[in-house]
Amino acid sequence: MPLVSGHEVIAECTFRHLVAGAFNTTNIETTMGIVRAIERVGVPTFIQCAPTNAVLSGFEYIHDMVSRRLASCDVPVALHLDHGKTLQAVEDALAARFTSIMIDASEHPYTENVETSARARVMCGPDIALEAELGSIGGKEDEVGPDHADSTDPAQVSEFVDAVGCDMLAVSVGNVHGYAPDARIDFELLGEIQAASPVPLVIHGGSGLPEEQFARLHEFGVVKVNVASDLRNAMIRTFGEAYIANPDEVSLIRVSKNAVSAIADVVERRIRMFNPSTG
Structure with a gap:
């Protein structure tokens, strides 16, 4: 089916008491593996790409690649901008027909975070789901991370969501x-x-958490869990093991197909961890 709005993924997961995985893609192998797993499990999902992932191809290529593969998939999937740090990134992803957006101004002071996130809300309009961040999540993704991590303050949550209008x-x-x-x-x-x-x-940060914690997230209003490092490691490991086994390996398509299978297995395992009722 065609890409759906993030609103549709949120609504269906909320109705069915499911947690959507949000899996980062950069290339065709990762995309193929993600969608193969989605088809196996049938849980609505976000496929996402951060600006740091799109430096090689651009957002347009990511959209075309994902939407082509989803044409034969019956599960609702939204294409999400992950960690849009600037309004220009939001504009670029919208121009490339992404159907869900994250604005991440969390490293800025609270007032600036609200102002920037609210401007992203206006840019998205009513049809595109918007994710915003309150509190700063630690660690690094693509070698980029905040100077420090701050836990989300529950006392700021209601005011922030109302002021921004995020979904x-x-x-x-x-x-x-x-x-x-x-x-x-x-x-x-x-x-x-x-x-x-x-x-x-x-x-x-869904790649580093213990399995037993995933199964509890649906009890706490969590609708989306991001996973990136696990997928990338699966692909890199597949190619590395192929080279170690045979330094003269030249069948790129065979190794790429093995990478797709490895990525699909990781994604399926994660979706089932988030949703124990799926088996």
């Missing part, structure tokens, strides 16, 4: 970008944020 709120509750083996969700804090938030919540 999803990314929160900092112990989650960390990239691989962080010591990362743990503070469920007490997450519960306080849920009680204060009029919109569903988003957890970034």
